[in-house]
Amino acid sequence: MARWRTLLGTAAAALTVATMGTLVSAAPATAAPVGNGGVSPSVVGGTTAAQGEFPFMVRLSMGCGGSLYSPTLVLTAAHCVSRTGANSSITATLGTVDLQSSSRITRRSNYVYRAPGYSSSGHDWALIRLASPVTGLATLNIATNTTYDTGTFTISGWGSSREGGAQQRYLLKATVPFVNDSTCNSSTMYNGQVSAATEICAGYTAGGVDTCQGDSGGPMFRRDDANAWVQVGIVSWGDGCARRNKPGVYAQVSYFASAIQSAASSLGG
Numbered sequence: 420m421a422r423w424r425t426l427l428g429t430a431a432a433a434l435t436v437a438t439m440g441t442l443v444s445a446a447p448a449t450a451a452p453v454g455n456g457g458v459s460p461s462v463v464g465g466t467t468a469a470q471g472e473f474p475f476m477v478r479l480s481m482g483c484g485g486s487l488y489s490p491t492l493v494l495t496a497a498h499c500v501s502r503t504g505a506n507s508s509i510t511a512t513l514g515t516v517d518l519q520s521s522s523r524i525t526r527r528s529n530y531v532y533r534a535p536g537y538s539s540s541g542h543d544w545a546l547i548r549l550a551s552p553v554t555g556l557a558t559l560n561i562a563t564n565t566t567y568d569t570g571t572f573t574i575s576g577w578g579s580s581r582e583g584g585a586q587q588r589y590l591l592k593a594t595v596p597f598v599n600d601s602t603c604n605s606s607t608m609y610n611g612q613v614s615a616a617t618e619i620c621a622g623y624t625a626g627g628v629d630t631c632q633g634d635s636g637g638p639m640f641r642r643d644d645a646n647a648w649v650q651v652g653i654v655s656w657g658d659g660c661a662r663r664n665k666p667g668v669y670a671q672v673s674y675f676a677s678a679i680q681s682a683a684s685s686l687g688g
């Protein structure tokens with residue numbers, strides 16, 4: 420499955436689960452060259468987001484990102500959580516680009532819903548319910564059809580700014596172009612490993628700009644026709660970060676939209 424592919428050739432499989440599910444500290448010890456020739460200005464190839472620019476961005480205490488789906492629900496990646504059930508161990512930090520800001524909002528989780536199809540392949544999404552609602556922050560709409568599964572996407576997160584690098588205090592952002600399934604599955608890229616219906620690729624052929632460890636679970640989004648942000652992807656996996664011919668691979672939100680909506684309803688909104 421996706422997690423196992425992510426670090427093949429760069430780290431022992433034993434490290435992989437820890438890296439994907441938890442923290443960047445388990446990132447490959449032998450950092451491979453990044454796609455832009457080793458220069459990573461500060462997500463890889465990004466810049467600092469402005470306070471309030473992406474009010475729906477969530478940092479999760481296991482070292483993942485997420486998006487505010489409703490006042491009580493955070494959409495993230497399945498590989499960031501353990502199992503469906505009561506769970507009060509996760510802290511969500513919201514409302515700030517600076518994770519150390521004294522005005523940050525924090526909430527404990529009280530329940531996790533992991534996509535039932537996750538253990539087989541892909542289906543890398545989950546919902547985390549917060550113990551009390553967050554008011555005053557805009558939520559992020561999800562794409563409910565494939566209309567917006569193309570174009571230029573924004574990626575954002577507090578993950579590594581380079582492969583093997585540290586987590587970030589300040590939220591980073593960047594934009595990446597859509598990569599179609601046939602290109603992403605070509606032999607120079609992922610050679611058939613991407614699930615065309617359920618995953619969406621984005622990045623530059625030359626590399627240099629990408630999500631990275633610790634960005635997992637966070638949203639990939641763009642503007643819709645009404646100029647509102649709409650979430651098209653969930654950070655899932657890639658071969659290293661920002662490498663040439665290795666775009667980021669994201670859970671394709673439009674494919675899972677109805678399942679996400681049903682799960683959200685069952686969790687009380």
Ligand code: ARG
Nearest residue numbers: 439630632633634635657667
């Ligand atoms: N799975 C990683 C995480 O747990 C994110 C990997 C994204 N990789 C990429 N090259 N886009 O944070």
